[in-house]
Each structure stands twice: as structure tokens, then as C-alpha cells.
Amino acid sequence: MxxxxxxxxxxxxxxxxxxxxxxxxxxxxxxxxxxxxxxxxxxxxxxxxxxxxxxxxxxxxxxxxxxxxxxxxxxxxxxxxxxxxxxxxxxxxxxxxxxxxxxxxxxxxxxxxxxxxxxxxxxxxxxxxxxxxxxxxxxxxxxxxxxxxxxxxxxxxxxxxxxxxxxxxxxxxxxxxxTLTLPPFLTAGTGMDVVTHCVEGYMSKNVNPPAEAVALDGIRRVAAYIERAFKDGSDREARWHMLMAAMQGGMSILAGLGPIHAVGLALSEQGHHHGALVTAATPPVLRFFQGQEDKKLAYLAAAMGVGENGDAAQAVADLNARLELPNAVKNLGYEMKDVDHVTAAAVGSHFNYTSPKVPTEAEYKQLILETVG
Ligand SMILES: [Fe+2]
Structure with a gap:
């Protein structure tokens, strides 16, 4: 149960x-x-x-x-x-x-x-x-x-x-x-990390409807309030909801993480912000799930505020852009030096154990190249 x-x-x-x-x-x-x-x-x-x-x-x-x-x-x-x-x-x-x-x-x-x-x-x-x-x-x-x-x-x-x-x-x-003094870039980066925790906990193959409900609520909360917190750090109502969503993300990842964090951590060796890396990896990974997890992707799209017929991957990409976060991490200053080494790190990630669909080596390479841009 x-x-x-x-x-x-x-x-x-x-x-x-x-x-x-x-x-x-x-x-x-x-x-x-x-x-x-x-x-x-x-x-x-x-x-x-x-x-x-x-x-x-x-x-x-x-x-x-x-x-x-x-x-x-x-x-x-x-x-x-x-x-x-x-x-x-x-x-x-x-x-x-x-x-x-x-x-x-x-x-x-x-x-x-x-x-x-x-x-x-x-x-x-x-x-x-x-x-x-x-x-x-x-x-x-x-x-x-x-x-x-x-x-x-x-x-x-x-x-x-x-x-x-x-x-x-x-x-x-x-x-x-x-949290009121958190500057805009960190508000955006840490806040979108919350979305990735909720998304990966929700998509996890560990079936857990109560945790899934918490995850979807966390995504709704970020989608509704992150731009307010980004534009006006002193917006206490927005900060309340963002902190609540972060906690919900922490509860969600008890169900496990997945390829978004496998790619994000594989790209972390140059010291770029974790949230900025994982949110850039999210649209390619969600598109990778298309065809297998369409029902869940529809609910994700609804939670992101674009309706069940909307595109969850595009909704995340659009929100990244509005928060001035790059959808290609080369725009953070990331320089790809050895794509095979980075790919091997993602393939070997323990986050793959809870992914509903595990990318092959070639698929991971493609996801990484898309994330880098
Ligand atoms: Fe994270």
C-alpha cells in the first residue's frame, strides 16, 4: 500500500x-x-x-x-x-x-x-x-x-x-x-529546482498516489508564484508559497529522482548552479517521456497552467525564459569538453533506478547535447 x-x-x-x-x-x-x-x-x-x-x-x-x-x-x-x-x-x-x-x-x-x-x-x-x-x-x-x-x-x-x-x-x-533577501537569479534557480523535484517524484516508477498529489500541488504553487517572487523579493505571499512548494518538492523526492537530475549532476563539474542546470534538462527529458507517459505529462501540463492538452516540456521552457534562465546551459558559460565522460556519468547515475523510462547511452548523449545547446 x-x-x-x-x-x-x-x-x-x-x-x-x-x-x-x-x-x-x-x-x-x-x-x-x-x-x-x-x-x-x-x-x-x-x-x-x-x-x-x-x-x-x-x-x-x-x-x-x-x-x-x-x-x-x-x-x-x-x-x-x-x-x-x-x-x-x-x-x-x-x-x-x-x-x-x-x-x-x-x-x-x-x-x-x-x-x-x-x-x-x-x-x-x-x-x-x-x-x-x-x-x-x-x-x-x-x-x-x-x-x-x-x-x-x-x-x-x-x-x-x-x-x-x-x-x-x-x-x-x-x-x-x-527568504526575502534571496536575489532574483537564486530565486529563479532554486525555485525551478523545486519543479524538477516535483516532476521527478511524480514521474517516478514508485507508484505513490499521495506523494503524486503533493508533487502536483507543488508544481501548481511554483507556476503561480515564482514570477512574483522573482520580480519582487519582498512579496511575502509569494515567498510563503515558494517555501511551501520547496518542502513539497522535498517530500516528492522521497519517491525518487530520474534523468533530469542524472543529466544535471553530470553537467555540474564546472560549478554552475544546480537549479539552472536541472531546469534546462527538464524540457528534453519530458519530451523523451512522450509516447510512454502521456497521461502523466497531461497532468503535468495542467499543473504548469497550460491545460491538459498543453505541452509540459514547452511550459517549463517558457517559464525558464521568463525567469531569465537559459534553456541551453552553454549560455551559463558551460563548456562541453568530453561528452562521452559526461554521458557515462548520467548512464551510471543511481537516479535511473526510479525513472519510468531509462535512456540508453545514445539517448543520454542526445539529452545532454540538447541541454548544453
Ligand atoms: Fe535538485
Missing amino acids: PILPGVPNVHFDFGAVDTLGGALAELEINHPILVTDEGLVAAGVFDKVTAAMPVGVDYSVFTGVHENPIIGDVEKGMEVYRTDGCDGVVAIGGGSSIDSGKAMSLLAGHSGKTLFDFSGQSQNITKACVPLIAIPTTAGTGSEVSRGAGIHTDDHTGTLGLGSPYLQPNIAICDPDL
Whole structure:
């Protein structure tokens, strides 16, 4: 019987950050480490979180997470964690900070191990993970409710994939006010990443009608509000719906991802924004599904606002263009150097396991060339 996979305890509303003290008490965290990046400190968002820390609770801070987090970031954070005697993690930021927080929660509970002991080996991840609170400041990855984390090797050539129910944050604090300063390009890129999570969770061969309903609702929400958030970052109603959609995307990917993320991650080695890569891959992949998944594509088109007789692939391409995101990633500055190497990465992706139709090597090459443009 398909069921909606469990989500953590979510505090969702304007001002939800003020529930941080109660969340720490509930999880019996006496000395948390706050994990974030320098950009959020500079933007003043981190200060809004520290202002919500209850008086009298000591905490440590690690602000060294890179945009694409590396093992070295996690290890440096762990030095602070151990030196200061911390007993829980509060991750504040986008997917980079939250994924780093998940990795720290994992290492803190499994002493003597490295992330290599857990990459692709979910059976090694136990309930020993220390308590984790996630506070998203972008409306994108949905990492605040998902069970996975991606950490790059220090030379950025590989990604360690961590996945386990024990990596799901214990509590997610989703406060749309913390997303108001997200600039337009990141609003567009992270917001369209939400669409890809909902699309791939919806298309997954793991049949799960409740999760599919959440995914379609997330797509409707992004289609209705992303342009408002892009044009006016201070539009609080639009930010509320985008953050809700991001969480729904995080719930959707519990059903699995697919070729959109296989292509997007295969093209990620030059450091381009994840959301911009995957949303450019979406129209070619949806066209690849045509002829096999037409009923679902019709529902996707309706969710995108162009009606069941509309073209879902074209609707995504058109929305990308309105958000000034390229439909050809060469326009992000991507330079194709070795198409066979990139193709091999997509063919070998574990996201293929949940795809309703797995591209052959030749088909992946074609999808990649279309995405690059
Ligand atoms: Fe994504």
C-alpha cells in the first residue's frame, strides 16, 4: 500500500524562527552548533536566527560552508563541534548548509568514521545521528524534509551520496521571512529546482498516489508564484508559497529522482548552479517521456497552467525564459569538453533506478547535447 513518506516535525509560518528555543528544548540540545555560510552572515539572515536563540543557551558557530559543500567543510565544522562539546546541530541556509549539517549530525553520532564509510551505504547510518534542526533560507532543495545529502570530494570531481531516514532533520523550521533577501537569479534557480523535484517524484516508477498529489500541488504553487517572487523579493505571499512548494518538492523526492537530475549532476563539474542546470534538462527529458507517459505529462501540463492538452516540456521552457534562465546551459558559460565522460556519468547515475523510462547511452548523449545547446 503506497503511503506518503514521513516528514519531520515542521514549524511553518512567518516568524517560525521564534520556535527555535522550543525546538532545542524538545530535542534536549543544550549546546548546538549553528552551521551556515558567510553569504548568509553578510546578508544579515544569520543574525535573525541568533536573535531567536534563547537567553542563556551557549552555542557555537561554523560559517565555512561552500556553495557546493566539500568534505573539508564538514571536517572543519566537526573540529568546532568536538572542541566545544556540542550536542546537536542547527543548519541554516540552502541545501549546502543543510546537507553539511546532516553530514555533521552523522559524524557526531558515529565517532571514528569518515563520510566515505557511509557514502552509498545507508545500512551503516544508524539512529546514533545527533539531533538536527534545519532552517531553510532558500525555497529550493527541500533538504529540510528529505533523507539525503550530497557532499563533494575536496577536488569537486565526485559526490558522496548519503541517504537514510536517520538523516532527515528532526525538526524543520520554515520561516518565509528568512527568504526575502534571496536575489532574483537564486530565486529563479532554486525555485525551478523545486519543479524538477516535483516532476521527478511524480514521474517516478514508485507508484505513490499521495506523494503524486503533493508533487502536483507543488508544481501548481511554483507556476503561480515564482514570477512574483522573482520580480519582487519582498512579496511575502509569494515567498510563503515558494517555501511551501520547496518542502513539497522535498517530500516528492522521497519517491525518487530520474534523468533530469542524472543529466544535471553530470553537467555540474564546472560549478554552475544546480537549479539552472536541472531546469534546462527538464524540457528534453519530458519530451523523451512522450509516447510512454502521456497521461502523466497531461497532468503535468495542467499543473504548469497550460491545460491538459498543453505541452509540459514547452511550459517549463517558457517559464525558464521568463525567469531569465537559459534553456541551453552553454549560455551559463558551460563548456562541453568530453561528452562521452559526461554521458557515462548520467548512464551510471543511481537516479535511473526510479525513472519510468531509462535512456540508453545514445539517448543520454542526445539529452545532454540538447541541454548544453
Ligand atoms: Fe535538485
